[in-house]
Amino acid sequence: MTARKVNSKPRSTDAPPPSSDATRYRRLPTGAHGLTREEVERDQRERLRSAMVELIAQRGYPAVRILDLTQLAHVSRPTFYNLYADKEELLLSAYEDIAGRTTQKVAVAFAEGESEEQSLLLGLQAFAELGAAEPEAMTLALLGTFGAGPRALERRERTLQALEQIVSVGRVPTGEDQPRDLTVKFLIGGIREVSATRLRRGRAHELVDLSGDLAEWASGYPQALPLGLEGPPRVRPRNHVQPAEQPSQRSRRAEGRLPSGRHDLSRDLVVKSQRERIVDATAAIVAEKGFAGLTIPEIASRANVSHETFYEMYPTKHDAFLGAQKVGLHQALRVTGEAYEAHTGEWHEGVAAGMHALTDYVSSEPSHAHLTLVDTFGASPEAIEIRERALESFTGYLQPGLDQAPSHIDVSEIVAEAVAGGIWQVLHHYIEHRRVHELPNAAPQLIFLTLSPFLGPETAADIARQPAAQLQSSG
Secondary structure: OOOOOOOOOOOOOOOOOOOOHHHHOOOOOOOOOOOOHHHHHHHHHHHHHHHHHHHHHHHOHHHOOHHHHHHHHOOOHHHHHHHOOOHHHHHHHHHHHHHHHHHHHHHHHHHOOOOHHHHHHHHHHHHHHHHHHOHHHHHHHHHHOOOOOHHHHHHHHHHHHHHHHHHOOOOOOOOOOOOOOOHHHHHHHHHHHHHHHHHHOOOHHHHHHHHHHHHHHHHOOOOOOOOOOOOOOOOOOHHHOOOOOOOOHHHHHHOOOOOOOOOOOOHHHHHHHHHHHHHHHHHHHHHHHOHHHOOHHHHHHHHOOOHHHHHHHOOOHHHHHHHHHHHHHHHHHHHHHHHHHOOOOOHHHHHHHHHHHHHHHHHHOHHHHHHHHOHHHHOOHHHHHHHHHHHHHHHHHHOOHHHHOOOOOOOOOOHHHHHHHHHHHHHHHHHHOOOHHHHHHHHHHHHHHHHHHHHOHHHHHHHHOOOHHHHHHOO
């Protein structure tokens, strides 16, 4: 791919105009109405899918109740269970609808391009137009499956792989657990982050205008990675069994208990230790069972605290989750920032050192990494908001790159945000596939993908090839 602007006339969208709630959820007439049973059930299913889409956009999937769905859609509870086994089956139905239409629209638009760059632009325009026309449905497509169970996550993974196949023209397909070329995942992550942020903030109308800048950013990466930056060779453990993640020092400390009886520890130190153990126990449980499997009795048991002590610190398990999330994000920001700030000279070397520090930290704290980077989306809108604020802080380290770019490279304002989203997506991929221990090996490629839009591929590759120890010694 080469970095150049692509011009194309705007595409028209065939999405229907938005309708009011009164129209969308209008009951069918009672009595003799001339509709077949199939037509009645189709109408009821459509209203329930619309209600699921709307409520997920407002609250997140875990907070949606069947009572909420039936009341909003104006169907009875027996009718709901006649149509769907549970709310997860309804979610899957709503997700399949929007994900299928999205993939089809992007694929058709992509095929119309006369060059790779034009195909990217047309595909992104189609994606943006659908997002602007149906923001709540697209929010479900990007965020709604998290926290909904393994079947929903499996459908999401299939959709991602389909989009990656469309975008990865000329590249090695990435639909595998250990892709050596992370570029397409990086691009999908950046596009997803920019889109999801605007959808959540009610700014979906901006997506169409941003599609050109996103296409130019995505087109700027070379078709093949520079030599020496491919990921490690694919090595399957014997019998295809993935190595078990080793507990971190924090996780092991969560199992400990302060000495009983009389001791010389201050009250502040005791409370600090109890809070840390609760946070670490929460992260460990969520990594094993997901947010839905988190319970206060198990948190208290693993943290070696009483139920009364737990409630003194956290009113609910959700509050404990948010506490663990903040700890994980704070630590990630701290280690990244310290490595970045140690380089007072060259901005790009600070970014490279920060990337090494970030991947080392994430790989050393698998439970906190899973909670912070994977399970956050399934917890609540508050958890997503905390994540977005943290990602904005990470993006701040990339903003100086807009002024560092050589005169022949035109860098859009959206690039720093897209790059941060790409980094997060790659981290998410490694953690979700239980390969977090391999992340440090991906740091050079992540450094290249991060710096290339600002400095150009050749300069970015030279920096990415520098050993971590050399970057640390030059700080």
